[in-house]
Amino acid sequence: xxxxxxxxxxxxxxxxxxxxxxxxxxxxxxxxxxxxxxxxxxxxxxxxxxxxxxxxxxxxxxxxxxxxxxxxxxxxxxxxxxxxxxxxxxxxxxxxxxxxxxxxxxxxxxxxxx
Amino acid sequence: xxxxxxxxxxxxxxxxxxxxxxxxxxxxxxxxxxxxxxxxxxxxxxxxxxxxxxxxxxxxxxxxxxxxxxxxxxxxxxxxxxxxxxxxxxxxxxxxxxxxxxxxxxxxxxxx
Numbered sequence: 250x251x252x253x254x255x256x257x258x259x260x261x262x263x264x265x266x267x268x269x270x271x272x273x274x275x276x277x278x279x280x281x282x283x284x285x286x287x288x289x290x291x292x293x294x295x296x297x298x299x300x301x302x303x304x305x306x307x308x309x310x311x312x313x314x315x316x317x318x319x320x321x322x323x324x325x326x327x328x329x330x331x332x333x334x335x336x337x338x339x340x341x342x343x344x345x346x347x348x349x350x351x352x353x354x355x356x357x358x359x360x361x362x363x
Numbered sequence: 364x365x366x367x368x369x370x371x372x373x374x375x376x377x378x379x380x381x382x383x384x385x386x387x388x389x390x391x392x393x394x395x396x397x398x399x400x401x402x403x404x405x406x407x408x409x410x411x412x413x414x415x416x417x418x419x420x421x422x423x424x425x426x427x428x429x430x431x432x433x434x435x436x437x438x439x440x441x442x443x444x445x446x447x448x449x450x451x452x453x454x455x456x457x458x459x460x461x462x463x464x465x466x467x468x469x470x471x472x473x474x475x
Contacts, residue, residue, distance in 0.1 A: 294463070357405075
């Protein structure tokens, strides 16, 4: 009965490959996010969707493309992977877009690009 | 100046100690404040929201000082299980909705 689940947990791939990370939440939340935590442990937002619509798109290379087929799912596709993409990617959800709506995180996908 | 700054630590304390973390934020328009906890190689989890009047949850007390733009977290009677990284989080009103700004975290290690 995991609230926010993302797969895979670990992803090791070579430069230039294309990969996807999937995320699903069963909390009935309206808003979902992708965050990136780099090697310095800095957690930064990448994208946010509210009811399948993109509402936040921070300065992220366009090699990263989120897709939300429904409000319970937010997947992340990455094209032409680079060494600098190595990080932990966290999916999260919140009840709504309100600024006092806390986040519920998935357990992360550790991406290593070689 | 970084948007949210924290002392990275590590804070190494014995069990039973009281420890306090501070966090400063740069945007005076910030409206919501939180402390999240992140265990090693795990996801962040909400520890507590921070209210203007200050609030307490068991051994944890959070305070907000808007004039000086800082937030604090006090942990009393530290337990071994409190060992984690504590993330200060600020949300901007009027900015991107739901856009939380995370500090880099303060690492706490509680020793027996």
